[in-house]
Amino acid sequence: MSENRHFTKPWRDRPLEEAAHFNPAFCGELIARTLNGYSKLSPTSLPFALTFLVLPLALHPGTRRALPRKANTAFASWAGENADILSTVPERVLRLRPVSREALLFLSQLGAIRVDKDGVSTGERPMSINAKPPVSTDEVDEIRRTAGLLGRWFAHQSQSGAVLETTGAVLQTMGIRV
Template sequence: MTTTPPTGQSHAPAIDTAFAERPPIVAAMYNPALIACLLSTAADAYKRQVSSGMPLALSFIVAPLALHRGTRDSLPTTTSIHLRTWMERNPLVRAGFPDRAQALVAPIRQGLRFALRHQILELRADTLVPQNRLLPKVPEHPELDDILCIGRLLGRWLAKNDTATVFALMGVAP
C-alpha cells in the first residue's frame, strides 16, 4: 500500500512510520545517525571547496543520491564531470530521482535533527556548517564506506554548482 502526499507523488509508507516501527532494512538505511554522518561528510567536503556552508536544501539532494545503490553506482569517481553531463548520461537516474527524493524527506529531516541535536552540524542562515567535532568511529562496512565516500564526492561536486541549477537538473523543487 502506498500513500499519496499533497504533492501527488507516491511513496512507501514504511519511510513515514516511526523509526522503531520500520522494517529492519529500512531502519538501517534510513537511520538518523547514518544520514547525519552522510550530511556532515558532504557539508565538510562542500565547505572545503567554498567558504560558506552547504545550503540546507542540498541535504535533500545528497541523501537520495548517496543512499540509492543504483544511483550511487552510476556517480562519477571525480568531480571533473559536470553535473549536467552526468545527468544527460543517466536519464533513468533523473527519471526516478523525484520519487526517491520525496520518499526520503522525513528520514532526512530526522537525520538533520539528529545532527543538530548532537552538534555534528550547525545551521547558520540556511547553510549547514560541520562542527570540528570528532565523529565516533564508524564501523567498517563496504557499503557504509561507499556511502560516506560518495557523500564527500557529492559535497565537492555540488559546491561547483548553483543550488537552483542542481534542483532544476534533478527535476525537483526545494
C-alpha cells in the same frame, strides 16, 4: 503518501534493515560527510536544499554507481548522460524527505551542524567522520565515500557561479521544484 507515514512509526516498529540504513545517526553521518567535503572546497555554507539530495543519491545503488568518479565533473554533462537515472530522483527525494529531516534534526541537536539563512555549516561539535568504523561492509564504505564525493561535487558546481543560481540549476536539472 503511505511511504511518508511509514517513516513516522516508532523505531521499534520498523524493519531491522530500515533501522540499519535509514536511522538518524547513519543518515546524519552521510550528510555530515557531504558537508565536510563541501567545506573543504567552498567558504560558503552548504545550501540547505542540497542536503535533501544526499540520501537519495548516496543510498540508491544504481544512482550511486552512476555518479561521477571525480568531483570536478561538470554537472550538466553528467546529467545529459544520465537522464534515465535523474528521472527517478524527484520521487526518492520526496520519499526520503522525512528521513533527511530526522537526520538534520539529529545533527543539529548534537551541535554537529548549524542551520541558518545561509544554509548548513559545521556546528560547534562536529562529527568525527575520518575514523573508519571497526565493523563495516563494502557497500556502506561505498555509501560513505559517495557522500563525501557529493559534497566536493556540489562545491565544484558552486564555484562556477553564484551559489543560489547553481543550486537552483542542480535542483531543476534533477527535476526537483522548490
